[in-house]
Amino acid sequence: MCQNFGRWCRHGGAYMYTQGLLDQGGKAAAAEQLPEDAALLQRFQARVDAEEKIEPKDWMPEAYRQTLIRQISQHAHSEIVGMLPEGNWITRAPTLLRKSILIAKVQDEGGHGAYLYSAAETLGISRAELIDQLLAGRAKYSSIFNYPTPTWADIGAIGWLVDGAAIMNQIPLCRCSYGPYARAMIRICKEESFHQRQGYDIMLQLARGTPAQRRMAQEALNRWWWPSLMMFGPPDTASQHTALSVRWKIKRFTNDELRQKFVDFTVPQAKFLGLEVPDPQLRWDAAAGEHRYGSIDWSEFNNVLQGHGPCNRERLGARREAHEAGRWVREAAAAHAAKQRARAAA
């Protein structure tokens, strides 16, 4: 079921983790599961079903731990790489006020990355290891940050659409079954909602501005609309992790459910701006009470995930350069801590 970390077999109403048995030739049988594991798994699932939070020292299935490390670290990397497209405009923001707001926003994203790396560390992996995975190109980060920001309106579109999509996806994560992730998400969501408003405010000002400014806003919407829909991940039929993540209450909604909510929320906002969503098939389905939208180009999404988006190389290059440039700071901090430890021990 979950190719990344072994196989799950249905057994007595519970999924059993059988990695060890698979390692011995793939002849795993659920019946061979150790009885204490079955009891632990049942107890774990009962706690999740009862909406209890799972904390770092609690017993958890290894696959739950690995799923969380994967998702939280991808999320942390997204926040850090996500600083780059907007950071690109800090020196060129049109006013001092816009510049100070943008600096604060980009700094917030760095803070989100820091909380999320800390949450991932509670699962038994170090931040240094996670960052190595990112820099080596072995870890994913959100597809959305591989697109360029050629105009100031792109900064508005990122705040409005990208942070808007992030909120839609992340509010349910405040109720994630894993305590440290859920608690980190509460603060992150509060900040993201400011970010979304600042983006919408930029778009509103441009939409009410000169014809050239309105055109700039429309072009940014055209660029960011479809990649924002892709942020929610592959369609449910292709999402390999959703079923277990929903069962474990890491995810509360599927990718398609959240994507639909986002479209329903955002289309009226675009109307208010007087901008047109770049989807000729978009229409309101009164019977269903939701919008119908055109097909997403999943080949573009897969291409970006494989490292061939417009800015993948540039983004990783910038992170590698920043990591090298910061090496002396890490070394100095470690030397200082070692000196303090030695003094305390003397």
Ligand code: BYC
């Ligand atoms: N981009 O089975 P699925 C922000 C991968 S930062 C890249 O549906 P899952 C912000 C997925 O990882 C926002 N990869 O997976 C920052 C999996 O690959 P692996 C970031 C994607 O985990 C700065 C495979 O496709 N938000 O807000 O159940 C400035 C199959 O997918 C993407 C988060 O990280 C994608 N878009 O669901 C402004 C939220 N989508 O690992 C704003 C937390 C899917 O098997 N994450 N993949 O190799 C989640 O909620 C879930 O991980 C996802 C995917 C909904 C993204």
